[in-house]
Amino acid sequence: MDDGIVPRSAPELLFQHLVASDSSLLTIEATCCEDGYVGRGASGEVWEAKYSSGRPPDQLEYEGVIALKILQYTLAGRRVDETTQNRFFKRVVKEVSLWSKLKHPNVLRLLGICLEGSKGYKRISIVMPLMENGSLVDYLQAHPNVDRLRLLRGMADGLTYLHGFDQPGPIIHGDLKCANVLIDGAGIPLLADFGFSMLMDEIRAEHITTTLLDINPRWAAPERLNPERYGLKPHEAFTKASDMYSLGMTIYEVCRCFPLGICRLKAFFP
Template sequence: MSSNFENITVNDLTGRISKTVQIANGQTGEVWKGTYTVGGQQEIVAMKAMRSTLFGDSVDAEKTMRRLLREVKVWSTCVHPHLALFIGICYETIREYRVPCLISPFYENGTIKQYLRHNSDAVPMNLFRQILSALAYLHDRDEAIVHGDLKPTNILIDDAGNAVLADFGHSRILGISGFTTNRSTVAGTSRYMAPELMVPENDEITPTPTKASDVWAAGMTGLEILSGKIPYVEIGDKQIPMTIADNKLPNKAQYYPPVPSGAWSAFLKCWEMNPSERPPVQRLSDYFDKNYGPDSIRPTRTRG
């Protein structure tokens, strides 16, 4: 089985990484806390490993390796202060396959929700603006990248208290052969997913995340960060797709009064049902920086 990992330049840390404890798991992967030995010193890292069930036969194994190749290709080329750092890979054997684990720093502060829960002096708006800057970087690269799974659980906090966007497992590089392949299932969590991803116009076509669907997710993510409540807080998970299909949006007056009116107006633009009417993320980022950044509040002039 050819994985083509030899065509991507990354740090191979095999033999210098040791797993210690599993900290998360999902349908396709597991996240482990581990140690990285470098220069005689040990650093704490996070390791993303694939589940053994994905290697049941050669067909599944090939699909899994292609998915990993996409993620490594995307993540390893991204450098931004508010994107999780990609350190390298280390190989482990799953059945008869040599499979890379993806290595990043271990962010002790956890997710943005965990951090805000335990740090009352943190400023949610500042953290949200940082994530918008990271998303704008991805979208505006020469080889533009769609994140595809923007939500608070994929936002981590570094040691300095800054937000970093993580998990490129559902990302895609626009216009690059082999990195725009439709998947059999749409990535993401329904509360943050754009309607076109859940209710496709053509049942025969698997919907693909786009810049516009990232913008929808950014609005829902911002809503949760600024309010402390999940999108559609009053609705159960199973009812979310139908609610969005019926063009119903979150209710500010009843459930999200703490969100500033200007931010809410921006979110409404993110939630336009027609994807082409949603603003580019750079415009969104500029708006929040201008209106809610450190230079947005100026002293009122008084007449002498």
């Protein structure tokens, strides 16, 4: 096995597991468009895509342009043992299965899943609507006079929905910032990139060191950056409160058009 890379047969196995474990997940045959690269998030690359058959499946109640989020199978570029790899697989299964059940106007919709790539190498991809206005960062630059209070209210409503999810438990976003808020054609903000989103009890059950997580200090709560200082284990720092801190930093980013500077953050973390 290459450093940090899951064997090529693993995506096929994971795909079969996903389909078998949740009948509500819709399998969609799609491929990335040439020159369709959109960007990279915490969980993988995003590409504009097209249906392999030229039209959406009959079961899919969506006729807009789609995007593929190609999941990455590395943990900070490190070699992972089989136990860690299996835990990562379970997280992916949980993330996708849970996402398919989320229904809120301020949470990005999951359309389905697909197995993308050539015969020699297949990759698990999440199928979702393509947001033509890009991220909130892009939108604010293109529309500097937009009603920012309306955008912030939508973000807060989406986060309230995630935190109030009760079956099987509240959802922690874990990576809230303007880059992870997408804007649809009507200017509605949608929370996206659930790279670290998981149920609270699952977070507490996992033992993942902070070195494996792509934490950005501009948006992360103090206990996320230095859990030991607060008497916490790394997985215990993912809470509703840490999400609310990130929301506060995102509000600052929206109002000032740039995130809180690293030099100013040093005052918070001596």
